[in-house]
Amino acid sequence: MxxxxxxxxxxxxxxxxxxxxxxxxxxxxxxxxxxxxxxxxxxxxxxxxxxxxxxxxxxxxxxxxxxxxxxxxxxxxxxxxxxxxxxxxxxxxxxxxxxxxxxxxxxxxxxxxxxxxxxNAQKAEQFAGKGVAVATMRDERWARCDIKSVSLLPNILAKQAAKEKGAYEAWMVDQTGMVTEGSSSNAWIITKDGVLVTRNLSTEILGGITRERVLMLAAERQLTVKERAFSVAEAKEAREAFMTSSINLVTPIIRIDEKAVADGKPGPMACALRKDYLQSAAT
Ligand SMILES: Cc1ncc(COP(=O)(O)O)c(C=O)c1O
Known part of the structure; x- marks a missing residue:
């Protein structure tokens, strides 16, 4: 066709x-x-x-x-x-x-x-079910990342660099060592003490529509949520990590650079939030 x-x-x-x-x-x-x-x-x-x-x-x-x-x-x-x-x-x-x-x-x-x-929805579920790796790198974008501009050169360079390192997504890191977001997704962790963290909205990140929906789903689950910056070091010690976007929905992250996230398997809450997402989108 x-x-x-x-x-x-x-x-x-x-x-x-x-x-x-x-x-x-x-x-x-x-x-x-x-x-x-x-x-x-x-x-x-x-x-x-x-x-x-x-x-x-x-x-x-x-x-x-x-x-x-x-x-x-x-x-x-x-x-x-x-x-x-x-x-x-x-x-x-x-x-x-x-x-x-x-x-x-x-x-x-x-x-x-x-x-x-x-x-292919079935393939997407299989892919997400395995979890993905991310590679961290310097955020080299402009100062208005809140605008969904087609000017994506730093994003594609970051994604390509991640791919060459065997990772699926790049996590971009600001000058103070804090993760801003992925090259085409928002970045999330669940800290050791169970707090769901994603960077607060500002001109430094794109306000993801999937991010909004996941915040709503997290509230329904009565999770403790903090919208704040987190460092690469904190992410590497996290209980879980995941990314969100309209294309990847909620996708668990199992490795950050060379470090496995927790036991290196998709986190249970990331998987649960993906299910919630699919269910809520269907209604
Ligand atoms: C830089 C960036 N951040 C976050 C997102 C996630 O946004 P959404 O959930 O609206 O797809 C995207 C999606 O393309 C993106 O390019």
Whole structure:
């Protein structure tokens, strides 16, 4: 079955989907994106992603190309046309096409691209069930990591470096030795005394939509939660560690650099929170 993309108002075959070479997303990474998890054909946390999308656009002074009401049917249609049961929807909005010049162009129309992709839910469960390794490295990103910008060069360099070290994700570490977040996920630990810790929201991390949902699930379980920074040393001594994102949901971490987390097996609370997530998303 051929994939279909949505580009500036038209549904086109994925192979032929393109934007102009002077799109500012291509020239300057002048744009934002969102990723929705799709489960059983349903977009998860639709509103939360809309809110973050609006915020990213407003921080970059990019005009919203469509209202939520107009966007909603397009998101559903792209899921339907691509027959996605489990997977994700990717949306990107850039400032638009204009002759290359740094200042914002006047009267430019933002470009919007939406795609959808299937993921094998069974394989994803098997993958998460084994847990993953992370490699720590210096956070070399800019000072506005709260904006979901398509400018991801430091993130991909970190992810590649992690991959070369045999790890699945990079945990980025600030100048004071504290973990900010993963290259494409939020970072969590459960301390020795059972406190669930994830970094507090600030311009240093992306406010994950999955992070929000997991905080809600943790509250339902009456876990003690602290939103604060934690060091690499503290993480290596933690009872459990895990990562969250729309793509990986809740995925246990079993190794940080060369150090196994606890007994080196996926932590029971991380596994329980993943189950909670799947269950809550299904309702
Ligand atoms: C840097 C970064 N942090 C956190 C996340 C997790 O965000 P969400 O849970 O909304 O997918 C992502 C997801 O792409 C990310 O790129």
């Amino acid at each position: 051929s994939r279909i993309a949505y580009v500036n108002g038209a549904y086109v075959p994925h192979r032929q989907a393109c934007v102009h070479i002077e799109d500012r997303g291509y020239q300057f990474a002048d744009g934002i994106y969102e990723v929705w998890a799709v489960q059983n054909g349903k977009l998860i946390d639709r509103e939360g992603h809309f809110t973050r999308m609006d915020r990213s656009l407003s921080e970059l002074q990019i005009t919203k190309p469509m209202s939520h009401a107009s966007l909603m049917p397009v998101l559903h249609e792209i899921v339907r046309k691509n027959r996605v049961k489990d997977g994700l929807v990717y949306l990107q909005i850039t400032r638009g096409v204009s002759p290359r010049d740094h200042p914002f162009p006047k009267n430019v129309r933002p470009s919007i691209v939406i795609t959808a992709k299937s993921l």
